[in-house]
Amino acid sequence: MASRRRSGRFGKHRPGPEAVEAALREAAELFPRRSAALPALVLRHQLYGLAGDRTAVDRHLNRLQAEGRIRLLHLGLGPDTVAVVGAEEYRETVLRAVEGSPSAPLVRRFLDGVRPLLSFERGQLEEMGLKDCDVTQLVAAGVLTVRDAGSWWLALPGAGRFIRALLHGRKQLLAAVRRSRHREVLQAELGQRRARPSLGLRYVLLDLLGAELLRSVPTTSGPLLRLAET
Amino acid sequence: MLGFISARQAGLDDPLRLRRAESTRRVLSLELNKDRDVERIHGSGINTLDIEPVEGRYMLSGGSDGVIVLYDLENLSRKPNYTCKALCSVGRSHPDAHKFSVETVQWYPHDTGMFTSSSFDKTLKIWDTNTLQPADVFQFEETVYSHHMSPIATKHCLIAVGTKSPKVQLCDLKSGSCSHILQGHRQEVLAVSWSPRHEYVLATASADSKVKLWDVRRASGCLTTLDQHNGEKSKASSEAVNTAHNGRVNGLCYTSDGLHLLTVGTDDRMRLWNSSTGENTLVSYQESSVSFCFDLKDFF
Numbered sequence: 001m002a003s004r005r006r007s008g009r010f011g012k013h014r015p016g017p018e019a020v021e022a023a024l025r026e027a028a029e030l031f032p033r034r035s036a037a038l039p040a041l042v043l044r045h046q047l048y049g050l051a052g053d054r055t056a057v058d059r060h061l062n063r064l065q066a067e068g069r070i071r072l073l074h075l076g077l078g079p080d081t082v083a084v085v086g087a088e089e090y091r092e093t094v095l096r097a098v099e100g101s102p103s104a105p106l107v108r109r110f111l112d113g114v115r116p117l118l119s120f121e122r123g124q125l126e127e128m129g130l131k132d133c134d135v136t137q138l139v140a141a142g143v144l145t146v147r148d149a150g151s152w153w154l155a156l157p158g159a160g161r162f163i164r165a166l167l168h169g170r171k172q173l174l175a176a177v178r179r180s181r182h183r184e185v186l187q188a189e190l191g192q193r194r195a196r197p198s199l200g201l202r203y204v205l206l207d208l209l210g211a212e213l214l215r216s217v218p219t220t221s222g223p224l225l226r227l228a229e230t
Numbered sequence: 231m232l233g234f235i236s237a238r239q240a241g242l243d244d245p246l247r248l249r250r251a252e253s254t255r256r257v258l259s260l261e262l263n264k265d266r267d268v269e270r271i272h273g274s275g276i277n278t279l280d281i282e283p284v285e286g287r288y289m290l291s292g293g294s295d296g297v298i299v300l301y302d303l304e305n306l307s308r309k310p311n312y313t314c315k316a317l318c319s320v321g322r323s324h325p326d327a328h329k330f331s332v333e334t335v336q337w338y339p340h341d342t343g344m345f346t347s348s349s350f351d352k353t354l355k356i357w358d359t360n361t362l363q364p365a366d367v368f369q370f371e372e373t374v375y376s377h378h379m380s381p382i383a384t385k386h387c388l389i390a391v392g393t394k395s396p397k398v399q400l401c402d403l404k405s406g407s408c409s410h411i412l413q414g415h416r417q418e419v420l421a422v423s424w425s426p427r428h429e430y431v432l433a434t435a436s437a438d439s440k441v442k443l444w445d446v447r448r449a450s451g452c453l454t455t456l457d458q459h460n461g462e463k464s465k466a467s468s469e470a471v472n473t474a475h476n477g478r479v480n481g482l483c484y485t486s487d488g489l490h491l492l493t494v495g496t497d498d499r500m501r502l503w504n505s506s507t508g509e510n511t512l513v514s515y516q517e518s519s520v521s522f523c524f525d526l527k528d529f530f
Contacts, residue, residue, distance in 0.1 A: 055512055055514050058512035062460060062512065079476040080476055080497070117459075117461050118459050118461065119461055119471065121468055121471060122468075124464065127464075148471050150468075150471070151470070151471040
């Protein structure tokens with residue numbers, strides 16, 4: 001009896017960091033690698049569904065960011081939407097994007113000294129040795145995005161294409177669900193509708209479920225997707 | 231349940247586990263009490279309730295028509311079916327009743343001889359319970375959204391008042407005047423709450439998405455502004471952009487031990503903070519989080 005695992009409603013085993021890592025890998029594989037310009041971007045809310053526990057995902061991602069293994073980025077999809085990308089991949093992508101332009105050495109200096117944060121303020125940037133004109137150049141290069149007067153989000157240059165593809169894919173899938181007779185579609189049938197998002201059906205579906213624009217209801221014929229009531 | 235009890239008895243589980251399991255089970259099976267009822271006095275919506283902390287017997291309610299009613303919650307009849315009677319009320323005909331909606335009522339923390347009420351008519355009134363007359367009235371320039379008096383304070387009698395103006399006012403009961411102003415917020419202050427652990431620590435929530443923790447003895451400003459992204463707290467960061475929510479922060483509540491602070495905001499989120507360090511514990515309170523744990527493999 002001492003070795004019997006306590007299970008049941010209250011003794012449910014919380015998914016640990018391994019589950020979050022597995023979810024990260026799974027979601028990263030879904031990202032289509034059409035060009036080398038973009039690293040494998042995963043949105044944080046996509047991991048909530050794969051790992052099953054929002055608290056574990058948030059905490060593990062924060063820990064990984066503090067260790068410097070990943071970077072959290074702001075994409076411009078909303079104040080809560082955060083993208084997760086590997087630290088090395090981010091560095092390579094940014095350097096590749098600014099190669100040849102006059103701000104390349106500045107960007108390199110920024111990336112070398114940057115701390116694992118999502119948002120930066122003028123004081124913190126000055127500590128890194130960046131003056132106002134440097135910051136303007138970084139914003140123009142796409143590495144920083146303006147958040148408020150005197151504070152900036154960390155961003156990815158060239159993410160515009162990804163955001164456009166994601167929003168288009170979202171619109172396609174939501175329109176497909178809305179067009180159906182009862183505004184709900186079985187997940188297995190979604191591929192038969194006229195929805196072919198360029199980022200991949202599974203990727204966009206994970207995104208919609210995580211952003212709670214679609215709700216998944218378990219039924220006897222498989223999960224059913226319904227529009228979230230707003 | 232019996233398994234938990236026998237494991238606790240045999241020493242296989244630690245005591246906290248049984249306590250958590252049982253309290254979770256009770257919270258999840260919460261239901262409206264069919265036997266108890268409260269007499270209906272208010273004609274319109276009820277904005278605030280407070281039960282006195284000494285015995286838990288008397289309850290105050292404040293309505294949006296400015297009426298304040300006092301109830302006795304004790305069941306003195308022998309029957310299980312019981313309606314709690316209203317003992318007295320400050321109605322519309324009372325000469326000193328509030329003119330507009332009452333936003334917050336609170337019993338005096340140490341005894342039931344006094345209670346405080348604040349209202350949209352820009353006043354905070356201190357009432358004597360026995361005579362139902364206001365012992366003191368504090369006037370403000372803007373509508374009062376919320377007030378709170380510290381439940382554990384012995385060295386001060388300050389009432390924190392959150393109004394439409396960005397300044398938090400502290401009114402002293404002993405002297406009858408507003409003794410402090412706390413500056414730091416940029417828009418109206420929607421909720422204030424004293425810490426149940428430290429009698430000088432106050433938390434305020436504002437429509438500018440910020441939650442600030444103050445030590446009222448300090449002259450130089452707030453202790454921390456809570457940051458939902460858990461960024462760095464260094465000398466270089468000015469905390470000017472730290473937001474607790476992505477919208478207005480509507481409500482604040484300390485846990486009973488004062489170690490954690492819950493905040494709710496118009497971005498549909500509820501966040502739990504560690505009240506001593508100010509970090510976001512990242513606990514999520516969404517019931518929909520369990521509903522879509524699907525496996526991508528059995529998909530197409």
